[in-house]
Amino acid sequence: MSLPNHFELLATNGAARTGRLTTPHGVVQTPAFMPVGTAGAMKGLHWREVRDAGTDIVLGNTYHLMLRPGAERIAALGGLQAFTGWNGPMLTDSGGFQVMSLSDLRKVSEKAVTFRSHIDGAKVELSPERSIEVQRLLGADIAMQMDECVRLPATRDDIERAMRLSLRWAERSKRAFETAPDGYMLFGIVQGGDIPEMRHISARELVKIGFHGYAIGGLAVGEPQAVMLAMIDETAPALPVDCPRYLMGVGTPEDLLEAVARGIDMFDCVMPTRNGRHGMAFTRFGQINLRNARHADDPRPLDEESEWPATRDYSRAYLHHLVRSGETLGAMLLSEINVAYYQHLMRGMREAISQGIFADFRERTRAGWAKGDI
Numbered sequence: 001m002s003l004p005n006h007f008e009l010l011a012t013n014g015a016a017r018t019g020r021l022t023t024p025h026g027v028v029q030t031p032a033f034m035p036v037g038t039a040g041a042m043k044g045l046h047w048r049e050v051r052d053a054g055t056d057i058v059l060g061n062t063y064h065l066m067l068r069p070g071a072e073r074i075a076a077l078g079g080l081q082a083f084t085g086w087n088g089p090m091l092t093d094s095g096g097f098q099v100m101s102l103s104d105l106r107k108v109s110e111k112a113v114t115f116r117s118h119i120d121g122a123k124v125e126l127s128p129e130r131s132i133e134v135q136r137l138l139g140a141d142i143a144m145q146m147d148e149c150v151r152l153p154a155t156r157d158d159i160e161r162a163m164r165l166s167l168r169w170a171e172r173s174k175r176a177f178e179t180a181p182d183g184y185m186l187f188g189i190v191q192g193g194d195i196p197e198m199r200h201i202s203a204r205e206l207v208k209i210g211f212h213g214y215a216i217g218g219l220a221v222g223e224p225q226a227v228m229l230a231m232i233d234e235t236a237p238a239l240p241v242d243c244p245r246y247l248m249g250v251g252t253p254e255d256l257l258e259a260v261a262r263g264i265d266m267f268d269c270v271m272p273t274r275n276g277r278h279g280m281a282f283t284r285f286g287q288i289n290l291r292n293a294r295h296a297d298d299p300r301p302l303d304e305e306s307e308w309p310a311t312r313d314y315s316r317a318y319l320h321h322l323v324r325s326g327e328t329l330g331a332m333l334l335s336e337i338n339v340a341y342y343q344h345l346m347r348g349m350r351e352a353i354s355q356g357i358f359a360d361f362r363e364r365t366r367a368g369w370a371k372g373d374i
């Protein structure tokens with residue numbers, strides 16, 4: 001049974017789409033990139049810069065926020081937007097993935113995932129019901145079902161087990177979400193590893209349950225890019241054309257371009273901010289590692305044609321110096337430069353799809369990266 005739809009498809013160009021997703025805290029233009037503000041902050045950035053860089057929606061994490069400062073506390077303080085000062089749309093991940101990647105002594109049962117907090121070692125139980133309760137307390141505009149994501153490579157049995165458990169948790173997540181006010185959304189998550197048949201079963205059964213949008217999970221977990229793209233080809237066509245499709249945890253600029261070409265509408269990844277903190281810049285010439293000594297005397301900015309001031313106004317020599325000296329400003333500048341580049345790329349894709357020239361945009365963008373950094 002399909003749910004009321006807040007997604008408006010504006011144009012398609014091949015399998016690529018551009019649209020508008022209306023949430024209680026504002027409109028999201030798609031394809032959209034969500035920078036990851038895991039614990040309620042975008043590391044090294046003010047929200048003003050996140051917004052000015054072209055961001056419509058940011059991601060927060062149930063796992064981190066329920067452990068610290070606590071979901072009930074954030075609710076008492078008015079919810080995530082009031083608490084953090086980001087007054088736009090927010091999506092929260094449901095926590096299962098973070099438990100498997102961040103905590104130890106974790107156990108998966110039919111009922112829930114139990115684990116020890118990586119902060120104080122306290123024993124915590126995260127069930128689909130509690131995950132939805134936390135995301136409602138946080139006030140996320142888009143909540144994610146609780147699921148189990150297996151790392152790849154994995155056995156067929158393990159992939160099928162986790163996929164079917166995730167479908168049962170999808171049902172329970174949707175039931176727990178029923179009291180949410182109009183406009184708040186719940187997305188299902190397709191699992192199935194790198195096995196097409198498992199992907200088809202997961203997508204078909206999720207659509208029968210009915211969600212506001214559908215994520216493709218279980219990818220960007222160690223598989224080659226070709227496998228990730230093949231699984232998108234298997235899964236996207238099985239999802240309702242009028243619902244948003246969200247590829248979780250992805251990715252590099254090339255991943256984004258190739259996934260939009262295959263019909264994906266939403267993305268999240270730590271890469272622009274985390275790589276920025278480690279001295280890596282994303283530009284239209286490709287990635288530039290500013291730790292590299294070759295930049296020490298280079299007076300040129302990263303890209304004098306960029307519309308983002310920091311990309312235009314600072315020399316590579318200065319950025320190299322900041323990174324080598326471990327100056328906090330280096331991490332801050334490269335984080336904003338990278339988020340601005342990702343959002344510049346997303347805006348370029350939206351415009352190209354609207355004008356029916358996405359294939360040409362894709363070719364020109366790849367050529368720019370291939371040219372490398374002159």
Ligand SMILES: COC(=O)c1ccc(CCNc2nc3cc4nc(N)[nH]c(=O)c4cc3[nH]2)cc1
Pocket residue numbers: 093094095096097144147148149189216217218219220221248249250269270271274275
């Ligand atoms: C510098 O860059 C990095 O350190 C870095 C680290 C991890 C990723 C990959 C993140 N991948 C990923 N995040 C994910 C989050 C997910 N959440 C749920 N609920 N279910 C999933 O099935 C799922 C899959 C994911 N795959 C990408 C980049």
